[in-house]
Amino acid sequence: MPLSRAEIDYVRDGIDQNMRNDGRTREDYRELTLDLGVIPQATGSARARLGLDAWSTDVIVTVKADIGAPSAEHPGDGRLRCAVELSSASDTAYGGRGGEARATELSRALERSLLGATAGSSASLSAHGEGCALDMSALGIQRGKSCWILQVDGLVLADDGNVLDALSMATRAALFDAKIPKVTAVAGPNPDDPAELELDDDPEECSRLDVSGVPVIVTLTRVGKHSIVDATKDEESMRDPRLCVGVDATGKVRSVGKRGGGGIDLNAMCAMTRTACECGKQLIAALDEAHAKAEADAAVQAAKGDDDDDDADDAMAA
Amino acid sequence: MEYVSLEGLRLDGRRPKETRQMRCAMGVLPAADGSAEFRAGNTRVMCAVHGPRECVNRGERDDERAIIKCEFSQAAFSTGERRARGKGDRRSVELALVIRQALEATVLVHLAPRSEINVMIQVLQADGGVRAAAINAAVLAIANAGIPMKDTMAACSAGYLDGTPLLDLNYVEEGGGGVRVHVATHASRGDKVVVVQTDNKASVEVFEPVHALAVEGCAVVQKVMREAMIEHTSILATLRGREAL
Amino acid sequence: MNDIAIGCFQRGSFNFPDKPSSAELVAPGEDVRVGHQTRGGLLRGHGTILVSDRFTATICGTIERVGNLVSVRPFRCTYKPETGDVVLGRVIERAGKCWKLDINSWQDASLHLSAINLPGGIPRRRNADDELNMRQLYDDDDLVSAEVQSVHRDGTVMLHTRGPKYGCMSLGQLISVVPVLVKRAETHFHRVCSDLKTDIEILIGCNGYIWVGLKHSACFTHDPECSKSQNNTGGCEREVFSTSVNAHTRDQVCRVASAVRVLSMLHLAIYPKRILDVVDRSNDWGVSNTDMLRRAFVVKFSEWMTD
Numbered sequence: 057m058p059l060s061r062a063e064i065d066y067v068r069d070g071i072d073q074n075m076r077n078d079g080r081t082r083e084d085y086r087e088l089t090l091d092l093g094v095i096p097q098a099t100g101s102a103r104a105r106l107g108l109d110a111w112s113t114d115v116i117v118t119v120k121a122d123i124g125a126p127s128a129e130h131p132g133d134g135r136l137r138c139a140v141e142l143s144s145a146s147d148t149a150y151g152g153r154g155g156e157a158r159a160t161e162l163s164r165a166l167e168r169s170l171l172g173a174t175a176g177s178s179a180s181l182s183a184h185g186e187g188c189a190l191d192m193s194a195l196g197i198q199r200g201k202s203c204w205i206l207q208v209d210g211l212v213l214a215d216d217g218n219v220l221d222a223l224s225m226a227t228r229a230a231l232f233d234a235k236i237p238k239v240t241a242v243a244g245p246n247p248d249d250p251a252e253l254e255l256d257d258d259p260e261e262c263s264r265l266d267v268s269g270v271p272v273i274v275t276l277t278r279v280g281k282h283s284i285v286d287a288t289k290d291e292e293s294m295r296d297p298r299l300c301v302g303v304d305a306t307g308k309v310r311s312v313g314k315r316g317g318g319g320i321d322l323n324a325m326c327a328m329t330r331t332a333c334e335c336g337k338q339l340i341a342a343l344d345e346a347h348a349k350a351e352a353d354a355a356v357q358a359a360k361g362d363d364d365d366d367d368a369d370d371a372m373a374a
Numbered sequence: 375m376e377y378v379s380l381e382g383l384r385l386d387g388r389r390p391k392e393t394r395q396m397r398c399a400m401g402v403l404p405a406a407d408g409s410a411e412f413r414a415g416n417t418r419v420m421c422a423v424h425g426p427r428e429c430v431n432r433g434e435r436d437d438e439r440a441i442i443k444c445e446f447s448q449a450a451f452s453t454g455e456r457r458a459r460g461k462g463d464r465r466s467v468e469l470a471l472v473i474r475q476a477l478e479a480t481v482l483v484h485l486a487p488r489s490e491i492n493v494m495i496q497v498l499q500a501d502g503g504v505r506a507a508a509i510n511a512a513v514l515a516i517a518n519a520g521i522p523m524k525d526t527m528a529a530c531s532a533g534y535l536d537g538t539p540l541l542d543l544n545y546v547e548e549g550g551g552g553v554r555v556h557v558a559t560h561a562s563r564g565d566k567v568v569v570v571q572t573d574n575k576a577s578v579e580v581f582e583p584v585h586a587l588a589v590e591g592c593a594v595v596q597k598v599m600r601e602a603m604i605e606h607t608s609i610l611a612t613l614r615g616r617e618a619l
Numbered sequence: 620m621n622d623i624a625i626g627c628f629q630r631g632s633f634n635f636p637d638k639p640s641s642a643e644l645v646a647p648g649e650d651v652r653v654g655h656q657t658r659g660g661l662l663r664g665h666g667t668i669l670v671s672d673r674f675t676a677t678i679c680g681t682i683e684r685v686g687n688l689v690s691v692r693p694f695r696c697t698y699k700p701e702t703g704d705v706v707l708g709r710v711i712e713r714a715g716k717c718w719k720l721d722i723n724s725w726q727d728a729s730l731h732l733s734a735i736n737l738p739g740g741i742p743r744r745r746n747a748d749d750e751l752n753m754r755q756l757y758d759d760d761d762l763v764s765a766e767v768q769s770v771h772r773d774g775t776v777m778l779h780t781r782g783p784k785y786g787c788m789s790l791g792q793l794i795s796v797v798p799v800l801v802k803r804a805e806t807h808f809h810r811v812c813s814d815l816k817t818d819i820e821i822l823i824g825c826n827g828y829i830w831v832g833l834k835h836s837a838c839f840t841h842d843p844e845c846s847k848s849q850n851n852t853g854g855c856e857r858e859v860f861s862t863s864v865n866a867h868t869r870d871q872v873c874r875v876a877s878a879v880r881v882l883s884m885l886h887l888a889i890y891p892k893r894i895l896d897v898v899d900r901s902n903d904w905g906v907s908n909t910d911m912l913r914r915a916f917v918v919k920f921s922e923w924m925t926d
Contacts, residue, residue, distance in 0.1 A: 407697070408695070425697075425725070426697055426725035427725060428721070428725070428726050428727040437773075440725070482668070482677060486697070486725040486726075486774075487773065487774060488726055488774070489725035489726060517646065517647055517678070517679050518679075518695060519695065519696070519697070520678050520679070520680075520693040520694075520695045520696025520697065520799075521678075521696075521697070522647070522666065522668075522677035522678050523647040523648070523677055523678075524647070524648065524668065524670075524675075524677065525647055525648030525675075526646055526647045526648045560648065561648075562648040562649065562675075563648070563670060596648075599646075600646045600648075600649070603646040603647075603679045604644045604645075604646055604679075606679070607644050607646070607679045607680060607681075607694055608644055610694035610695065610886050611644065611681055611694060
């Protein structure tokens with residue numbers, strides 16, 4: 057719903073006074089709820105919600121590991137690709153082809169933060185740059201022949217603003233959750249032939265990804281003389297310029313992208329980047345804690361789920 | 375491949391006339407006017423209902439009744455093999471149309487003339503029976519939005535493999551090549567059949583028992599859905615019931 | 620940046636005792652039974668249809684019987700306008716001599732040019748100039764408080780904003796909740812004093828749109844009277860809303876608004892006393908404004924409610 061002039065003035069004035077409509081200060085995030093392993097058929101998955109109930113942004117991100125061919129530039133490395141869908145369940149405006157451009161924008165922003173580069177069209181796999189967040193060499197299987205391809209799929213279920221940050225948090229969590237099966241390449245007599253691949257189904261043998269270098273995206277919205285984090289849909293609807301900064305655990309900038317209308321003063325932009333780094337560092341610390349907690353919760357849930365199945369009475373014979 | 379073992383058990387350990395475990399949740403997307411999630415085994419479908427609202431497109435407006443718009447989309451990660459499905463592929467369009475027609479026969483559309491009801495279906499996990507699960511999720515979401523309906527429409531599928539009629543096929547069984555019947559009924563109105571679709575060929579002798587089994591399955595599904603609705607309503611009722619109204 | 624609290628918040632996780640007996644609850648398609656009889660001499664009310672001589676529920680809810688009238692009361696449904704309802708609406712567009720307003724119902728409402736008080740307050744015939752100047756009165760996207768003047772047979776809703784209480788809303792924020800949480804009452808305009816110093820205005824619209832703000836004086840976006848009293852530049856500058864809100868007042872408005880959100884999350888009826896309950900608890904427990912919309916507070920409040 058668009059805001060009236062009077063409401064916009066009130067929101068802006070509130071940001072000026074460091075008291076936003078939901079009581080937050082300019083640097084406050086909404087409460088984050090993180091669940092891991094929500095989509096069992098994926099290699100790794102996470103659901104992130106910012107805010108509560110009807111005032112929340114809700115996203116699911118899955119990571120799927122498939123075996124494919126490595127790129128010519130990096131024959132010994134794995135590959136990664138991101139795609140985001142905006143569910144029409146979140147907003148009727150995303151019905152039909154409604155959200156396509158925005159979904160592509162989000163996919164590319166996510167990909168850029170992870171790979172340090174985006175190359176090629178949306179159809180082809182991106183090559184990763186120097187600033188890649190994951191150790192891609194760990195995803196290589198047989199040099200030049202086969203490697204793991206990580207497909208990161210995001211789905212936006214509810215949009216109350218700041219979708220990109222939520223997606224990046226869920227992506228980091230889903231990568232953390234991912235369990236890559238152990239694969240052994242058994243070379244044939246001719247070293248040029250693709251090796252036979254043996255997959256080990258044993259969950260104990262799975263390897264985990266090192267997510268310590270994976271950034272989160274902190275989006276700062278410039279409103280007047282100030283910038284705010286975690287803007288709600290109402291705050292976003294004012295069409296102010298936004299700066300999306302990918303920040304890693306050490307507070308380094310991984311990617312920067314400016315969106316929205318209007319321009320940002322150079323000095324202001326530097327200050328915003330610095331704020332984003334500070335926020336991002338704290339955010340990652342909180343996320344790492346959340347990962348551990350969510351994993352423990354998931355283990356408890358799984359144990360409980362097994363119990364449920366035992367005395368299931370929902371399944372009935374007709 | 376053997377779909378029914380000598381002991382009469384199916385691949386996932388069910389008996390032939392047994393549904394998978396079903397779970398219903400309502401109000402899963404609180405920002406929508408109504409929402410629900412329906413799970414049957416590993417199939418998991420979410421639905422959000424927006425409206426009834428003033429019809430956006432004047433040309434579609436009906437002075438006598440509400441129009442229902444339905445959209446079906448399947449998340450790229452919903453199947454075992456990743457497949458990016460657009461919203462506009464033929465299967466989604468057909469499914470959305472089938473669901474729309476079924477809902478038009480169920481919702482009391484004449485109560486909100488000149489409005490539109492948007493039913494947005496999102497598949498999160500597809501492991502067979504997506505058609506039925508989508509209808510069930512939509513019905514639950516409409517009930518959650520408080521939109522009046524003639525009956526709790528429930529949907530179920532049945533098939534015929536290894537000479538046995540099987541209820542509520544999973545993904546593997548759907549690929550088994552036997553006849554598949556998808557049915558949705560108004561079970562409390564004398565099993566009135568609202569949707570029926572078949573895949574693959576079958577003789578009338580086979581079709582009849584399979585179809586009858588699917589109809590029986592709908593009654594079971596309806597019971598589960600009703601229980602979930604009552605449970606959810608009772609939670610809302612208590613929260614509100616505490617007030618001195 | 621504050622610590623990010625992590626946890627999972629689920630509606631169903633609250634455990635409330637004394638649920639109503641399941642006999643009083645119905646789902647669509649179920650028979651509506653009152654005692655043992657199903658029909659004899661009873662009148663069919665909302666949420667029911669007649670199927671083969673039996674009352675059948677069409678929605679989820681509780682069975683209610685007033686005299687001979689049997690109906691099903693829902694716990695979530697679309698707002699149904701009734702004459703005399705106080706509502707908040709958002710201007711969608713202007714069509715001829717009418718504004719179209721979104722009132723959270725299944726149809727937009729109409730506000731006719733003749734159903735408003737013109738600036739200056741002198742009653743007179745509307746002329747062509749007024750029609751051209753409609754945007755100066757209520758512009759697109761403006762939030763307007765109004766009363767339902769009439770509901771036509773075909774469902775068309777007519778509004779009016781005659782009276783000092785009605786008009787454009789400014790200096791505050793809107794919260795949209797499920798309409799059933801609002802009960803029709805004698806008055807929907809409330810002034811609450813959350814800390815004995817500041818008056819906060821709450822307008823609880825019957826349609827589930829709730830406004831929390833400063834003392835609301837009805838005015839038009841471009842009311843010459845309003846603009847004149849605040850600045851003399853006039854013209855197209857919309858300086859009507861330039862009045863800044865001091866930090867303390869804003870803090871109170873936020874608290875009240877958050878309280879409304881908390882009640883909505885718990886699906887509790889929204890009225891001033893209950894809103895103040897939430898605000899008071901938050902003050903008593905030393906919960907900061909930021910923390911009011913966190914799970915810990917919502918759960919703690921729900922537990923307090925059940926005690």
